Amino acid sequence: MKNIKTLVCSIVIVVLFSACRRIDTGNDQKLTHALQLAGNNRSELEDVLKHYSGTEDSLKYKAAVFLIKYMPGKFAAMFPEYDNYKPVFDTLEKLNNDYEKAYQNDHIEFYKLYKRTALNYMMAKHHIKATAGLDFKVKEDIKTITADFLIEDIDYAFKAWQMPWNKNLSFNDFCEYLLPYRYGNEELQFWRKSFYENNIHLLDSFKNEKDPVKVCMYLKGMHDVTRSEMAELGGLTNAIKPLDLIRINTTTSCKDETGVVLLRLRALGVPLSRLTFPYWGNWGSGHDINGLLMLDGKWMPLETGTGTNKFSPPAQFKTSKMFIETYSDQINSGFISNVNSLYVVNPNYIDITQCITKVTDLTIPFKNLQNGSRSCLCTFNNSDWIPVAASTVQNNRSVFKQVGKGVIYMAGTIASGELTLNGDPFLVDSNGVISQISPSAKYKAITLFRKYPPSDLLNKLLPTLRGCYFQGSNDSLFTNALTLWKIDTLTSLHTVEKTLENAKFQYIRLVFPDISRMSEGLGGIQIYSSVKTEKKLLTGKPISSVRASKTFYNHVFDNNPLTFIKIINQKSVDFKQFYDGENLTVPDKQLFWIGLNFGEQKDITSLEISPRTDDNDVNNTESYELFYWKNDWVSLGQKRATANQIEFNVPENALYLLKNVNKGREIRIFKYENGHQLWY
Secondary structure, eight states: OHHHHHHHHHHHHHHHHHHHHOOOOTTOHHHHHHHHHHGGGHHHHHHHHHHTOSGGGHHHHHHHHHHHHTOTTOEEEEOTTGGGGHHHHHHHHHHHHHHHHHHTTTTHHHHHHHHHHHHHHHHHHTTOOOOTTOOOEEEEHHHHOOHHHHHHHHHHHHHHHTSGGGTTOOHHHHHHHTSOOOSSSOOOOOOHHHHHHHHGGGGGGGTTOOOHHHHHHHHHHTTGGGOEEOGGGGGGTTOSOHHHHHHHOEESSHHHHHHHHHHHHHHTTOOEEEEEESSBSSSSOOEEEEEEEOTTSOEEEBOSTTOOSBOOOOTTOOBSOOEEEOSSOOTTOOEEEEETTEEEEESSEEEOGGGTSOEEEEEEEOTTOOTTOEEEEEEEOSSSEEEEEEEEOSSSEEEEEEEESSEEEEEEEEETTEEEEEEEEEEEOTTSOEEEOOOOSOEEEEEEOBSSOOOHHHHHHGGGGTTOEEEEESSTTOTTOEEEEEOOOOOSSSOEEEEOSSOEEEEEEEEESOOSSOBOOEEEEEEEEEETTEEEEOOOEEEESSOOOHHHHHHHHSSOTTSOOEEEEOTTOOSOOOEETTEEEEOTTOOEEEEEEEEEEEEOOEEEEEEOOOSOBOOTTOEEEEEEESSSEEEEEEEEOSBSBEEEEEETTOOEEEEESSSOOOOOOEEEETTEEEEO
């Protein structure tokens, strides 16, 4: 009986003690809800609030409230095998430090290839695979974050707020763009104090600086030159621990690239955030960059890498929408995320499209919808219409503000996460004029050359093949080689063929006369003989003036122009020689050639050279299907190309889509005017 009384008393004391620890959240329902969600971790969060409950820490108390009340939904992606990456990360850190000390940012292109070689070697050595789809566990911040972590983050964020250029930075902006403790879904780590104390000396010359732009560009440029994106770590996207991400200076995506900048600059007092283009208005993907909050309250989109200018999208990209990420919830976010295949509005974004492109406001009619219904604006993203901005219906219409010009849109509604399209697609031209795209009953013939917009990069690589020439010889040293074909010019990404007569050789090679820069234009070479009037692709032993890897040779001779090679002039850099997949370094001022040894003389009837390509051109003998939009994609039938172009009879004033029947995934909407495909 005595023991029972003792137990009851103990329980009462614990309950009373816990009640005393409870924080009065007043009328702040979000804070109350967050503390309830914390469960067993509530005491850690309340310890933070109690720590700053004094009047002298009133702003820090408000900062703690801010972090806690908007914490639900934020989490870490925990990889059980994360510690296995330590030797890989150690190697990358050492490579970066040694490079910056020895080369002072010279030969960076060569270094990054060497870095990738080392990464691949270390990952193979430690049996590590970091491709997409790694298993991870969700660790919710609200249920696991510690008081010590939050207190350190808050204290050092306030130190950063005291920098002279932040004199007029509001408390609200401080909370949104200096205070947040994570860059993505990484496992939480005590990073802010460590980075601040180890790098605060960098700001000695900025003690009187009032402009954050100057400080930002100075800090941003430090170590940026060694930063590189490597797909080999793709499975860890946005989940590398902060201090690891900083030290390895190696990212998996543009999200990581913004992350490493966020960590470094926020720690030292530069207010910035992640800017995101959810989807380009005329391309099949999106992009993330950083943005700096300037003294006038406007945002400066920052170039990637060491660039110190305002970011401008490449000329071939059109901006439909751009948003800035916030820590807190925004009432009128407008940003749409895809969660478990359902479209939902993500509250942690503000629309700032006008900071990057010319915009207009749109009013779209929606019939027979209740006020408050969710409406959206869509762009086409390679396979379907994707929502890029949300609004609400009022009086059978929705207003979409800051809409990028020069883009084709489609209106829609979202209910229970499902998208329903509404009406016809429409173009918002460069003047903001809207024109509906609705097929007419009148038909016309059109000639098509591609199914996807031409690539500026690939077209720029074509000249790197100019001047190359094929030689044949029956001598392995090519002492008396005969020049069979010189590549004077290439005008498209298609494979080009040269027929030969009376050519009988054991050795054939392609010579690159000038490797003064990186050459990335070669997709492959094919050498043919004839058997009963049919072409026969010849195979043999690969040979080259500089020994290459098996992968390099395969990419040259696999009859697949989508695989390509990179030939790099070493230019006396004293990195250890290396071979990395499709890359090959060639000593400075040395003639480079590559070819085949057939083992015996062969009758050579034709040669082919394939430029590096995206294979989105219309190709002779391949089959294509054309669609136009009328409430859905309507097929105009399939046809087999008889040349590197194809003709269809189509309804005028329609929106079109061309697909290769048997291969490829890249497709893009286009209009057809004055004999040309106009891509959107």
